[in-house]
Amino acid sequence: MMRRTRAHLFAYCPREYFDEGVRSMAPLSLAIGVWGLVTGVAMVNAGMTMPGAIGVTLFVYAGSAQLATLPLLAAGTPLPVVWATALLVNLRFVIFSAASRSYFMRLPWQQRLVAGYLNGDLGFALFSRRFADDPERGTPEQYGYFYGGAITNWGAWQVSSYLGILIGGLFPTEWGFELAASLALVAVLIPMANKFPAVAGIVVTGVLSVLTADMPMKLGLLVSVVAGGAVAVSIDVWRSRA
Amino acid sequence: MNGFHDWVYMTLAIAGLTVVTFATRSSFFMLPQSVQLPASWERALKYAPVCALTAIVAPTVFTRDHEPFISWDNHQMWALLAASAVFAKWRNMTAMICVGMAVFTALRWWA
Numbered sequence: 001m002m003r004r005t006r007a008h009l010f011a012y013c014p015r016e017y018f019d020e021g022v023r024s025m026a027p028l029s030l031a032i033g034v035w036g037l038v039t040g041v042a043m044v045n046a047g048m049t050m051p052g053a054i055g056v057t058l059f060v061y062a063g064s065a066q067l068a069t070l071p072l073l074a075a076g077t078p079l080p081v082v083w084a085t086a087l088l089v090n091l092r093f094v095i096f097s098a099a100s101r102s103y104f105m106r107l108p109w110q111q112r113l114v115a116g117y118l119n120g121d122l123g124f125a126l127f128s129r130r131f132a133d134d135p136e137r138g139t140p141e142q143y144g145y146f147y148g149g150a151i152t153n154w155g156a157w158q159v160s161s162y163l164g165i166l167i168g169g170l171f172p173t174e175w176g177f178e179l180a181a182s183l184a185l186v187a188v189l190i191p192m193a194n195k196f197p198a199v200a201g202i203v204v205t206g207v208l209s210v211l212t213a214d215m216p217m218k219l220g221l222l223v224s225v226v227a228g229g230a231v232a233v234s235i236d237v238w239r240s241r242a
Numbered sequence: 243m244n245g246f247h248d249w250v251y252m253t254l255a256i257a258g259l260t261v262v263t264f265a266t267r268s269s270f271f272m273l274p275q276s277v278q279l280p281a282s283w284e285r286a287l288k289y290a291p292v293c294a295l296t297a298i299v300a301p302t303v304f305t306r307d308h309e310p311f312i313s314w315d316n317h318q319m320w321a322l323l324a325a326s327a328v329f330a331k332w333r334n335m336t337a338m339i340c341v342g343m344a345v346f347t348a349l350r351w352w353a
Contacts, residue, residue, distance in 0.1 A: 034336045048246045052256070059260040062267075064291075066259075068298040073255055076245035083258045088294035090266040091287045097270040098279040104271050116268025176346050179318050182299045183325050183342045187335040189295045190326065198292050205293040206300040213301040214308035220301075225293045232289035 009114045013144035021148020033160040040164020042181040046074045057161040065089045067181045077218050096124045102137045118150035201232030321346035
């Protein structure tokens with residue numbers, strides 16, 4: 001007899017492991033909260049309407065992509081350039097998903113889709129560290145820990161962003177909240193600049209993006225990313241052959 | 243032109259950005275297991291975000307009116323350098339943002 005089961009959006013996980021995930025993410029909530037607050041204030045400060053800012057926070061849920069596309073949206077940049085920028089910033093998540101897929105592949109697709117949405121920088125880092133040496137993949141313990149950490153991260157981000165959106169109008173623009181947004185992006189950038197090819201890519205991209213800042217439709221951004229990326233990849237390939 | 247008050251533009255922007263979030267975060271969770279990430283792609287995927295973040299931050303800090311602005315008067319630049327040094331040493335984003343904003347505000351008032 002066929003039995004139809006309702007497709008749950010979350011995999012089943014025991015309470016104790018969920019709580020362990022919550023406990024490991026909780027100390028990071030302060031940093032997540034600051035980053036969310038800055039993002040919320042920056043969005044409103046740049047002129048985004050409240051429904052827009054709430055929509056971005058809820059659906060896009062990617063701080064670095066949100067902050068990176070903010071000046072582009074403010075300038076009314078053509079949408080393909082906006083989307084391409086977000087895609088470039090988010091490409092690191094493709095690596096995360098490839099690296100952690102073995103834990104999730106036995107779940108139904110709806111649960112995998114939601115788990116992916118929740119698999120941000122911090123959740124991925126904690127989860128990978130905790131279970132890297134676990135020979136078995138896809139255990140209730142792993143799911144519990146993953147959801148506990150990821151949902152704590154999601155909650156801290158949502159609450160702090162909405163708080164920032166609410167109070168954002170109180171800060172005059174000359175206080176420079178766009179700078180706080182840039183600083184938050186640099187905090188994501190610095191840990192990735194741990195090897196020479198990445199540093200070379202940063203220097204080439206940085207210089208080119210400043211020199212091409214007057215190109216129409218922010219095309220200088222894409223030009224400098226392609227050039228800087230090509231330099232970084234070439235150096236990496238050359239070094240691994242040498 | 244400001245895109246924020248054009249609701250068609252914003253709705254399409256958010257819809258597309260949502261697709262980008264799912265397409266990247268859930269990418270390999272949704273692909274069949276036989277599809278693996280080629281090692282050569284991994285390099286490109288690793289460096290693209292580094293360069294994209296740089297290309298966003300550098301012009302906002304180091305240009306003014308689309309022209310290079312490397313000067314003693316560029317308060318954002320000094321704030322960014324101080325904040326980066328703090329983050330490189332302590333790996334603490336909260337401290338970094340506080341120091342950066344403090345340097346910026348101090349320069350804005352007194353320099």
